[in-house]
Amino acid sequence: MTDSEIVELYKNKAEAVACKIVEYKTIEEAIPYIIKVVEEKAPCELLDDEDVEKGPLSPNGVPTRIQPVLAAPHCDEAFYKKFSEACEAKGYKCISKGLRNYLAGIDVGIASAVLGIAETGSCMVDTSKEDIRLSTMICEVSILVLKKSTIKPTLISVAEDLRSHIGASSASYTTFISGPSRTADIERVGAIGVHGSLEMHIILLEG
Amino acid sequence: MEEAAKTLKEYQEHIDEALNDKFLRKTLDKFAVEYRVSRDNVFKEVPGADCVQKIADTKDWCSKHLEELYEQFKTEAEKRGVIVHRAKTAKEANEIVVKIANENAVKSVVKAKSMTAEETMLNVKLIQEKFEVVETDLGEWIIQLRDEGPSHMVMPAIHLSRYQVADDFTKVTGDAYNPEDIPQLVKVARVQLRKKFNHADLGISGANFCIAENGTFGIATNEGNGRMVTTIPKTHIAIAGLDKLVPKLEDALNVLTVLPRNATGQRLTANVTWINGAGECEIGKDGKKNLHIIFLDNGRTEIAKDPLFSQIFRCVRCGACANVCPVYRMVGGHKMGHIYIGAIGLILTYFFHGRDKAAILSQNCIGCEACKDICSGGIDLPELIREVRTRCHDEFGTPVKEVLAGKILKDRKRFHTFLKFVRFSQKPMADNEGFIRHLPDILFSRHKFKSLPALAPKAFREMWTDLKYTLESPTMRVALFSGCVQDFVYPEQLEAFIKVMKHHNVQVDFPEEQNCCGLPMFMMNQNDVAKEIAEDNLKAMSAANYDAIITLCASCASHLKHGYHTILGDAANAFIEKTTDFSSFMVDKLGVTSELLNKSGEKVTFHSPCHQCRGLGVVEQPHALIDMAAEYVPCAEEQVCCGFGGSYSSKFPEISSQILANKVRNIKETGASRLVTDCPGCIIQIRGGVHKAGLNVKVSHIAELLAENLKP
Numbered sequence: 001m002t003d004s005e006i007v008e009l010y011k012n013k014a015e016a017v018a019c020k021i022v023e024y025k026t027i028e029e030a031i032p033y034i035i036k037v038v039e040e041k042a043p044c045e046l047l048d049d050e051d052v053e054k055g056p057l058s059p060n061g062v063p064t065r066i067q068p069v070l071a072a073p074h075c076d077e078a079f080y081k082k083f084s085e086a087c088e089a090k091g092y093k094c095i096s097k098g099l100r101n102y103l104a105g106i107d108v109g110i111a112s113a114v115l116g117i118a119e120t121g122s123c124m125v126d127t128s129k130e131d132i133r134l135s136t137m138i139c140e141v142s143i144l145v146l147k148k149s150t151i152k153p154t155l156i157s158v159a160e161d162l163r164s165h166i167g168a169s170s171a172s173y174t175t176f177i178s179g180p181s182r183t184a185d186i187e188r189v190g191a192i193g194v195h196g197s198l199e200m201h202i203i204l205l206e207g
Numbered sequence: 208m209e210e211a212a213k214t215l216k217e218y219q220e221h222i223d224e225a226l227n228d229k230f231l232r233k234t235l236d237k238f239a240v241e242y243r244v245s246r247d248n249v250f251k252e253v254p255g256a257d258c259v260q261k262i263a264d265t266k267d268w269c270s271k272h273l274e275e276l277y278e279q280f281k282t283e284a285e286k287r288g289v290i291v292h293r294a295k296t297a298k299e300a301n302e303i304v305v306k307i308a309n310e311n312a313v314k315s316v317v318k319a320k321s322m323t324a325e326e327t328m329l330n331v332k333l334i335q336e337k338f339e340v341v342e343t344d345l346g347e348w349i350i351q352l353r354d355e356g357p358s359h360m361v362m363p364a365i366h367l368s369r370y371q372v373a374d375d376f377t378k379v380t381g382d383a384y385n386p387e388d389i390p391q392l393v394k395v396a397r398v399q400l401r402k403k404f405n406h407a408d409l410g411i412s413g414a415n416f417c418i419a420e421n422g423t424f425g426i427a428t429n430e431g432n433g434r435m436v437t438t439i440p441k442t443h444i445a446i447a448g449l450d451k452l453v454p455k456l457e458d459a460l461n462v463l464t465v466l467p468r469n470a471t472g473q474r475l476t477a478n479v480t481w482i483n484g485a486g487e488c489e490i491g492k493d494g495k496k497n498l499h500i501i502f503l504d505n506g507r508t509e510i511a512k513d514p515l516f517s518q519i520f521r522c523v524r525c526g527a528c529a530n531v532c533p534v535y536r537m538v539g540g541h542k543m544g545h546i547y548i549g550a551i552g553l554i555l556t557y558f559f560h561g562r563d564k565a566a567i568l569s570q571n572c573i574g575c576e577a578c579k580d581i582c583s584g585g586i587d588l589p590e591l592i593r594e595v596r597t598r599c600h601d602e603f604g605t606p607v608k609e610v611l612a613g614k615i616l617k618d619r620k621r622f623h624t625f626l627k628f629v630r631f632s633q634k635p636m637a638d639n640e641g642f643i644r645h646l647p648d649i650l651f652s653r654h655k656f657k658s659l660p661a662l663a664p665k666a667f668r669e670m671w672t673d674l675k676y677t678l679e680s681p682t683m684r685v686a687l688f689s690g691c692v693q694d695f696v697y698p699e700q701l702e703a704f705i706k707v708m709k710h711h712n713v714q715v716d717f718p719e720e721q722n723c724c725g726l727p728m729f730m731m732n733q734n735d736v737a738k739e740i741a742e743d744n745l746k747a748m749s750a751a752n753y754d755a756i757i758t759l760c761a762s763c764a765s766h767l768k769h770g771y772h773t774i775l776g777d778a779a780n781a782f783i784e785k786t787t788d789f790s791s792f793m794v795d796k797l798g799v800t801s802e803l804l805n806k807s808g809e810k811v812t813f814h815s816p817c818h819q820c821r822g823l824g825v826v827e828q829p830h831a832l833i834d835m836a837a838e839y840v841p842c843a844e845e846q847v848c849c850g851f852g853g854s855y856s857s858k859f860p861e862i863s864s865q866i867l868a869n870k871v872r873n874i875k876e877t878g879a880s881r882l883v884t885d886c887p888g889c890i891i892q893i894r895g896g897v898h899k900a901g902l903n904v905k906v907s908h909i910a911e912l913l914a915e916n917l918k919p
Binding site for chain 2: 048104
């Protein structure tokens with residue numbers, strides 16, 4: 001497979017697991033897109049107690065956030081500066097740590113993928129840092145940033161990368177993520193959004 | 208949880224209950240058809256057969272190097288701050304969990320799905336010890352609310368309807384739900400369980416792979432609960448069977464290539480989590496997770512040493528053996544395993560939960576080999592189930608009826624005399640269409656779903672003297688292995704065969720010392736009798752004198768080719784080499800073309816016998832033959848068992864009849880006026896079903912179709 005075929009295959013398989021894919025040259029250029037995602041989404045449900053101003057009940061009967069919360073822990077400093085400014089301008093709360101204070105739920109979590117797997121439409125994300133892990137779990141919309149050049153063709157072809165990644169520190173927690181959380185446990189009817197993310201967007205970057 | 212049946216009668220009553228569950232039947236029927244499609248779609252994208260072979264090879268190696276793998280994993284994991292435990296029994300594993308929980312002042316526990324924790328019945332223990340335990344996988348949560356066990360390894364609540372689920376949720380929350388809105392029902396779990404995750408003191412998960420090279424374990428989940436359970440509470444215990452140990456990451460990735468595809472037709476689960484060492488945890492001591500892994504033995508080290516059963520280490524718990532099982536499709540998981548479900552469940556029940564629970568269950572295998580064909584690890588499941596029955600027989604004794612049958616079958620002359628006696632005594636009951644009119648209630652009260660055939664007035668072996676012929680210069684010389692059913696019930700199928708062979712200049716011989724192939728005795732676990740019969744047949748058929756030994760019975764063919772190798776080893780090789788089923792002989796060996804056949808306009812469909820398509824790997828040849836003599840119409844679920852299964856249909860007539868009803872429905876939908884197949888057992892079943900259903904479809908052997916359409 002050529003590189004562009006691998007990227008096409010990735011897109012195809014990721015879309016098959018309900019990922020929305022957008023392409024940008026740099027992550028900074030994607031900031032307006034991320035803001036738009038927040039504008040268009042329903043208010044975040046508060047699934048646990050939190051001392052925060054609450055909006056009307058959601059269709060599931062739970063209170064909602066008035067001020068959206070976006071998390072982008074352990075990301076590139078230059079990006080975070082621009083991103084938090086954009087959030088501030090909109091009146092959103094942007095956080096980069098302390099996600100345990102938001103276990104009731106956040107609107108959007110942003111994380112970078114180490115690599116992509118074309119065959120399955122997956123992203124490998126280093127979630128060793130607890131805040132990164134939480135940001136991809138308790139968010140309603142998970143946004144993963146993936147560089148095209150890091151996409152590998154098959155599951156088996158990522159073995160070496162996974163190995164060196166695991167071996168790089170004394171303890172690690174790595175996740176392959178393929179789309180939002182899902183279930184078919186009731187009458188085998190597929191439903192998206194169980195305990196984890198309700199939506200997943202992949203920002204594909206050149207290079 | 209339901210108690211295991213102690214007698215066959217009691218078990219049949221349990222089965223009747225399931226058969227009468229209309230929702231269950233409809234769901235499993237739909238699932239069986241849809242699963243096939245989605246699974247095949249994603250499976251063809253990967254080198255599936257190679258991956259399966261690799262799983263088999265790796266796991267076979269692992270079962271021989273279990274202790275080394277365990278030591279390596281332990282060393283590597285301990286280096287990274289993980290506390291590694293090993294439990295000899297289920298009880299011990301549960302006690303370790305309780306001990307860790309008490310040491311850490313745990314009150315509440317959240318669990319991600321773990322079949323190993325189901326195996327140890329951990330929840331029962333935790334509740335006894337007054338912990339609050341919440342299952343967080345949606346299916347597991349639902350069955351926990353109902354106090355039931357899983358009915359499928361991957362979809363534990365597949366037996367429940369949306370209405371039952373909505374009711375159960377109402378009981379928990381007091382709110383009413385619209386059962387038609389399944390996505391909304393799913394959100395109930397999201398809303399109800401987030402607090403449980405957030406405030407739990409302990410998370411318990413399973414592990415799909417434990418990788419020795421670096422002490423990593425991997426978990427495949429879909430709902431996101433696996434990551435919550437392993438992240439939010441400060442203590443995490445993973446429970447894994449020793450069989451989950453593999454040497455390298457590549458081995459795990461190879462399993463992952465097959466597992467989700469085979470389980471649910473997914474390319475990969477939404478999350479795969481690789482946990483290596485006690486990592487960051489803000490609320491943990493020194494900011495680290497308190498991480499434990501418990502390896503459960505529960506008989507596994509003994510199984511690993513067993514030359515035959517060590518194969519079960521290849522199981523990756525995908526549940527595919529249940530997905531394709533025609534019996535599971537009828538009765539569901541609660542009747543097909545104690546905790547582990549499906550074909551592998553029948554075997555694991557014996558090892559993990561005792562022979563008293565497995566003795567009756569292990570009889571409920573129809574032997575169609577669909578499970579073996581789909582297994583992620585290529586486990587010979589039907590053979591292992593048969594062997595479990597043998598062991599149960601050795602411990603509990605063989606039923607009298609079966610001992611008697613063995614005595615009769617062993618001696619060919621006595622057996623044939625017995626059949627002639629039956630033929631004489633059935634006379635008053637046989638009608639002129641070849642069916643028995645009134646089945647004596649005392650013997651067949653549960654068996655009226657199909658018309659049973661009468662024995663033919665004259666057996667093939669009695670006709671042979673008149674049928675014999677000698678060709679001047681034949682293309683080939685073959686021996687016919689008739690099998691009992693065609694010899695005594697359907698001799699006309701063999702007559703048709705002779706006609707076709709003669710027409711194609713093939714010299715047929717019928718060695719008269721041949722006996723039953725021995726499959727029924729093999730299936731009844733009378734291995735000594737099956738061996739004697741096999742030896743007699745090897746002698747009688749004198750393979751060296753012929754170009755081929757042909758049988759028109761797929762079950763005989765499969766037993767002669769595979770069963771004889773199991774029984775006699777390489778001594779049977781020359782015989783096995785020569786033995787072939789009718790369709791492959793015609794197409795592959797004789798290279799028959801339409802030259803000597805008339806293609807009629809008759810619409811003919813096909814049933815692919817289990818022992819032909821899976822037993823022998825013969826699929827296309829019969830289609831080609833039909834196409835030469837008629838208009839071939841494909842039948843939906845062609846390769847799904849007809850429900851006969853030899854003695855199975857008399858042991859479990861209700862299940863057999865329901866499987867047959869599906870077959871008849873599929874045949875009806877083809878609009879064909881005739882169905883042919885390559886096995887007289889299937890003909891007994893299907894002809895009987897079609898007759899009872901009043902369907903105007905002729906059922907015959909493929910040889911008869913050809914014999915009727917020979918060019919003059």
